[in-house]
Amino acid sequence: MRTQQLLYAAAGVVVFVILLLIGWGLTHKPEGGTVRGATNFVSAVDRAQAATVMVTVSGSGDQETMQMGSGFVVSPDGLVVTAAHVTGRLPVVNMVFADGSVARAELAASDDASDVAVFRVTPGKPLIALSFADSNQVKAGQPVLLMGAPYGLVGTATSGIVSAVNRQIGAAPIDEDDPFAQGSLSGPVKSYIQTDAALTAGGSGGPLLNAAGQVIGMASARESRGEPGAGLAFAIPSNVVKDAVERVKNAPQQAPPPPMPQPNKR
Structure with a gap:
């Protein structure tokens, strides 16, 4: 009888310790900030x-x-x-x-x-528009969301982190089909925001967003080394995109052509 009581007591202690460990895990976050994948987009x-x-x-x-x-x-x-x-x-x-x-x-x-x-475009009603964030404030390690229409699937979302900022480019490569042929990305932009959010065929031009849903960049190029959906993506900083948009907004609207003169009726 005493042996059975000891076994019950030991089992109770084990259960108590397990419950303590579960409670500790639920109330303590790992050091170093938010874990990857914890951001709610x-x-x-x-x-x-x-x-x-x-x-x-x-x-x-x-x-x-x-x-x-x-x-x-x-x-x-x-x-x-x-x-x-x-x-x-x-x-x-x-x-x-x-x-x-x-x-x-x-x-x-x-x-x-x-x-x-x-x-x-000329919409029949006001469109939902995205707002720009200051790309100069983007930091490596922050969570990001990449939207687009890869393979024609409009509204596709992928997520990741900013892998690097101010990623520089080199001279134009000999092989135009492989911008990484010389070991560095070549293209028209002087620096990119680098991310590991998946960028696949048809995704170029999509917005790169911060956790608040603001545009911090626009997808432009990727390097996957033959692995679709894998590798690194490169985004044009939002400040560059915003400048282009502001120039269009501030440009004087062209006046419609004058009406053609009507012949005199006799």
Whole structure:
């Protein structure tokens, strides 16, 4: 009988210790800040999905393929930005929104030096637009969200951290199909925000967001070494994108052409 009582007592002590350990684990966070994956992006994704578009560029000549990229709304009245290399200075493209609606977009400005193109759509109602954060305040290690339309899937979200800031580029590579051929990224922007958030085909031009859902960059290039969805992504800093948008907003609107003179009626 005494042996049985001792066994019950020992079992009770073990259960008590286990409960203490569980309670300690629930009330103590690991040192070093928030653990990876703990950031809640639900509200940021909800708004960003409505503001993210798929950009479609039809092939020309013998090309029957349709090039796709991503973009995002930056003003309720219809300004949308994307990476300039996606559209190649075409004056008109189509943009597909997350709700399935399609809008004809006309080029307002394109700058190959910054790889930013600004388009204008004429919405039937005010659009949900994303706001810019100061990319000079971006720090390596902060959690980020990358939105886009990879493979034509509008409103796709991937997450990660900022891997590095002010990532410099080198001279133009000999092999234009491999911007990393010389060991460093080559392109039109002088420095990038580097992230490990997945960037796949069709995602260029999508917004890179902070935890508050503000734009800190625009996806422009990736290096995966042949591993789709893996590797590193590079984003144009939001201050560069914002400057291009502000130039369009501040540009004087062109007056409509005067009406053609009417012939005198006899």
